[in-house]
Amino acid sequence: MSQTENKQGQVETTGHVWDGDLREYNNPLPRWWLWAFYVTIVFSVVYWILYPAWPYGDSYTKGINTVEYTVEGEDGEEKTVSEHWNTRALFTRDMQSSPSALAQEEWVGKVKDMSFEEIEQDPDTLQFAMSMGNYTFGDYCAACHGAGGQGKIGLFPNLADNAWLYGNSYETIVNKINNGIQGMMPAQNVAEDKIDDLATYVLSLSGEAEISGEAASRGKQAFASCAGCHGAEGKGNEAMGAPNLADAIWGVADVPGCGDDVACKVDEIKHVVNNGIQREMPAFGDRLTETQARMLAIYVRQMGGN
Amino acid sequence: MAHHDDPSYPAEPLYQAREPIHPKAIHGRFRRFKDIVLLVAYGVFFLLPWVRWERGVGPDQAVMFDIPSRRYYLFDLVIHPQDMFLLAGFLILAAWLLFFVTGLVGRAFCGYFCFQTLWTDVFMKVEALVQGDRNKRMRLEKQPWNGEKIAKKGLTVAIWTLIAFWTGFTFTAYWADAPQLFVSFFTLDAVSAAYITTGILTATTLIAAGFAREQVCIYMCPYARFQSVMFDKETLLVSYDAARGEGEAGRQPLKQGLMTLEERHAQGVGDCIDCKLCVQVCPTGIDIRDGLQLECISCGLCIDACDQIMTKRGWPTGLIRYASEQELETGEKPNLLKFRTIGYGVATVAATVLLLYGIFARAPADFSVQQVRQPLFTTLASGDIQNNYNVKINNKLQEPLEFDLAIDGLPEATLSVVGDFDSLEVPADGSRKYLVHVRAPRDAQVERREIQFVLTEENGRIEPLEHDASFVFR
Numbered sequence: 001m002s003q004t005e006n007k008q009g010q011v012e013t014t015g016h017v018w019d020g021d022l023r024e025y026n027n028p029l030p031r032w033w034l035w036a037f038y039v040t041i042v043f044s045v046v047y048w049i050l051y052p053a054w055p056y057g058d059s060y061t062k063g064i065n066t067v068e069y070t071v072e073g074e075d076g077e078e079k080t081v082s083e084h085w086n087t088r089a090l091f092t093r094d095m096q097s098s099p100s101a102l103a104q105e106e107w108v109g110k111v112k113d114m115s116f117e118e119i120e121q122d123p124d125t126l127q128f129a130m131s132m133g134n135y136t137f138g139d140y141c142a143a144c145h146g147a148g149g150q151g152k153i154g155l156f157p158n159l160a161d162n163a164w165l166y167g168n169s170y171e172t173i174v175n176k177i178n179n180g181i182q183g184m185m186p187a188q189n190v191a192e193d194k195i196d197d198l199a200t201y202v203l204s205l206s207g208e209a210e211i212s213g214e215a216a217s218r219g220k221q222a223f224a225s226c227a228g229c230h231g232a233e234g235k236g237n238e239a240m241g242a243p244n245l246a247d248a249i250w251g252v253a254d255v256p257g258c259g260d261d262v263a264c265k266v267d268e269i270k271h272v273v274n275n276g277i278q279r280e281m282p283a284f285g286d287r288l289t290e291t292q293a294r295m296l297a298i299y300v301r302q303m304g305g306n
Numbered sequence: 307m308a309h310h311d312d313p314s315y316p317a318e319p320l321y322q323a324r325e326p327i328h329p330k331a332i333h334g335r336f337r338r339f340k341d342i343v344l345l346v347a348y349g350v351f352f353l354l355p356w357v358r359w360e361r362g363v364g365p366d367q368a369v370m371f372d373i374p375s376r377r378y379y380l381f382d383l384v385i386h387p388q389d390m391f392l393l394a395g396f397l398i399l400a401a402w403l404l405f406f407v408t409g410l411v412g413r414a415f416c417g418y419f420c421f422q423t424l425w426t427d428v429f430m431k432v433e434a435l436v437q438g439d440r441n442k443r444m445r446l447e448k449q450p451w452n453g454e455k456i457a458k459k460g461l462t463v464a465i466w467t468l469i470a471f472w473t474g475f476t477f478t479a480y481w482a483d484a485p486q487l488f489v490s491f492f493t494l495d496a497v498s499a500a501y502i503t504t505g506i507l508t509a510t511t512l513i514a515a516g517f518a519r520e521q522v523c524i525y526m527c528p529y530a531r532f533q534s535v536m537f538d539k540e541t542l543l544v545s546y547d548a549a550r551g552e553g554e555a556g557r558q559p560l561k562q563g564l565m566t567l568e569e570r571h572a573q574g575v576g577d578c579i580d581c582k583l584c585v586q587v588c589p590t591g592i593d594i595r596d597g598l599q600l601e602c603i604s605c606g607l608c609i610d611a612c613d614q615i616m617t618k619r620g621w622p623t624g625l626i627r628y629a630s631e632q633e634l635e636t637g638e639k640p641n642l643l644k645f646r647t648i649g650y651g652v653a654t655v656a657a658t659v660l661l662l663y664g665i666f667a668r669a670p671a672d673f674s675v676q677q678v679r680q681p682l683f684t685t686l687a688s689g690d691i692q693n694n695y696n697v698k699i700n701n702k703l704q705e706p707l708e709f710d711l712a713i714d715g716l717p718e719a720t721l722s723v724v725g726d727f728d729s730l731e732v733p734a735d736g737s738r739k740y741l742v743h744v745r746a747p748r749d750a751q752v753e754r755r756e757i758q759f760v761l762t763e764e765n766g767r768i769e770p771l772e773h774d775a776s777f778v779f780r
Contacts, residue, residue, distance in 0.1 A: 028321055028322035029321055029322065030321070030322055030323075030324060030521060030525060031321045031322060031323045031324065032324060032518065032521065033321075033525070034321045117726070120725050120726040121725070121726045121727070123725060123727060123730075123731065123738055123740070124738070126724070126725045127738065127739050127740075130724070130741060131739075146680065146681075147680045148678060148679075148680030148681050149681075150680065150681035150684070158684070160681055160684045160694075161684045161685060161686055161687065161692070162686050162687055162692070163686075163687045244687065247687035247688070247689075248685055248686065248687060248688060248689035249685060249686070249687050256685070302724040302725075302741060303694075304684060304686075304692065304743075305692065305722060305724070305743040
């Protein structure tokens with residue numbers, strides 16, 4: 001800005017003089033600028049009235065603005081709660097009635113009304129169910145089964161492969177999610193002189209070890225007590241959750257971790273035979289809605305494929 | 307220590323009230339040019355949201371910025387979120403163009419095209435229509451608040467408010483279906499964002515064009531502040547030819563003995579007759595004869611004013627004209643082919659070409675492949691290895707596409723898509739996400755193989771697309 005000039009043609013100063021000759025030019029701020037400052041003050045006062053603002057003691061001014069949302073009371077009745085404005089209440093309300101929440105509700109309704117086969121044929125619904133299943137999995141399942149369902153050998157089954165202890169029908173998966181699973185193999189009392197052959201025989205079913213001649217027949221004989229659950233050929237039994245011992249998947253004995261060390265593999269098998277297995281998956285039926293369990297089943301079922 | 311003994315201590319307080327400016331209406335070539343720009347700009351801005359347009363999917367509005375569905379519709383061009391670099395390109399182009407024009411002809415944008423100038427112009431025209439021209443307006447300003455003043459000022463503000471409101475509403479209509487918004491807006495049925503946007507724009511338009519006016523240019527607009535950086539001695543400016551206007555003895559009004567150019571020149575008096583018309587027509591209230599000033603928006607109205615007077619006197623026009631500083635000092639015309647102008651010009655053309663290329667070379671569809679990382683690979687019952695991939699396909703065309711997905715680089719692998727579909731269908735102007743399992747026999751030799759996903763449109767409507775990925779064995 002050019003300096004404002006007074007009548008004498010000199011540049012106008014504020015009139016303040018320092019050290020006898022230092023003066024300050026007067027370049028006045030426009031008045032509306034001052035008004036804009038007053039407007040911000042008015043704005044802040046309005047803000048204090050509407051929103052939580054001033055702390056006092058162990059509390060604070062709440063403001064007159066409110067947020068309403070519904071909660072389920074102890075008697076199961078839905079009732080509306082009104083709170084002073086705060087972001088937690090806002091979040092709760094948005095999760096109930098925002099456009100996104102309503103859109104999600106609509107999709108959940110679709111999943112609810114469709115059979116599993118219909119969902120598989122509809123890319124959009126399948127995408128939604130997989131995506132919701134993914135989040136539900138993260139909330140409830142990932143703590144044990146891992147974020148990608150990879151599980152942990154000896155403890156939690158791998159859900160990302162294509163082997164299913166209890167079969168892979170959607171109905172079974174929903175049932176297991178809702179009711180939980182008691183995974184139990186009793187400890188076997190196998191004589192010291194037979195157990196090495198038994199273990200080697202079990203490994204041979206999947207080609208992890210070689211066995212022949214006398215040892216093979218001793219092993220096979222000893223396996224007879226296993227065949228009740230695992231089947232004569234070790235192919236397992238989905239009705240009991242007895243795993244297939246003839247495939248490449250190891251859920252309890254860490255055979256893959258031994259590499260080519262057969263003695264190590266045998267030890268792993270012996271350990272399982274001698275000690276049995278006691279695993280439990282809790283029931284999630286009371287924590288999931290029916291549709292949540294179905295979407296979770298779709299996600300888990302498709303995670304590894306058939 | 308501060309003293310208040312200085313005679314120059316200001317009588318005015320430290321805050322300066324805005325002095326209303328009442329520019330006189332003027333005719334001339336710059337005024338006509340400004341009117342044409344105004345008409346075109348208003349025509350485009352106010353009518354565009356109402357233009358209908360047929361397209362396969364999406365609204366039937368020619369120009370619509372559809373935030374909820376994340377699409378910008380510009381006639382046949384549909385801009386998706388992933389095309390946002392086009393917006394960056396457009397802004398870069400606008401910046402280069404601005405630099406180019408500013409280097410050449412000064413603040414041409416401010417004076418003729420800036421919306422602040424356009425709306426202020428319209429509001430001033432309303433003022434003139436209701437309250438009369440400059441003299442009448444100044445008289446009205448001084449008048450006490452009687453019936454006439456209240457009526458005239460009130461009517462002015464009322465008309466301003468209407469224009470401001472329609473401006474705000476029109477802006478809002480770019481973000482929604484205009485006819486639907488019109489109905490829902492006035493039946494109080496529109497979303498709150500529509501009322502808030504319209505309200506804010508009504509208020510800012512009214513304040514900026516009705517009351518703040520040149521204050522916006524002087525105090526709020528950053529462009530006014532950095533304009534001087536882009537000026538040089540050869541930049542064309544609206545300038546007063548001081549040498550001609552002042553002569554040796556300064557400017558003098560017309561009076562006995564100073565009526566003709568010959569008489570004036572004989573006495574060393576300049577051509578400026580100090581009629582002050584150039585000051586009276588200035589929308590920012592400055593005197594162009596003081597030289598280049600921050601407040602000058604380069605609108606050319608003072609040129610019109612001065613030319614009118616000169617023509618009336620029968621003297622040559624151009625006492626105030628577009629001239630560079632150099633030209634005024636030495637009479638040398640500006641060299642248009644200077645390095646900077648060429649540089650900005652080349653940059654502008656390059657940006658335009660790149661932008662157009664970006665628009666026309668946009669892939670009609672694209673897809674991304676993201677490998678599932680947890681677990682990276684899984685051993686299957688058969689001993690084979692499985693890797694999973696999330697494949698997302700975007701279809702930017704206005705027709706549905708059907709794809710087949712295959713992989714290259716791993717001949718023994720099989721690929722299956724989760725779900726029970728014959729082909730990967732992607733709806734028109736939509737996107738879909740698929741989970742894909744790829745299985746290959748265990749390979750003890752390598753840890754990973756580089757592979758390509760190949761997406762082929764079944765009916766050959768678009769070229770096959772490829773995406774690199776890798777397959778992890780262990």
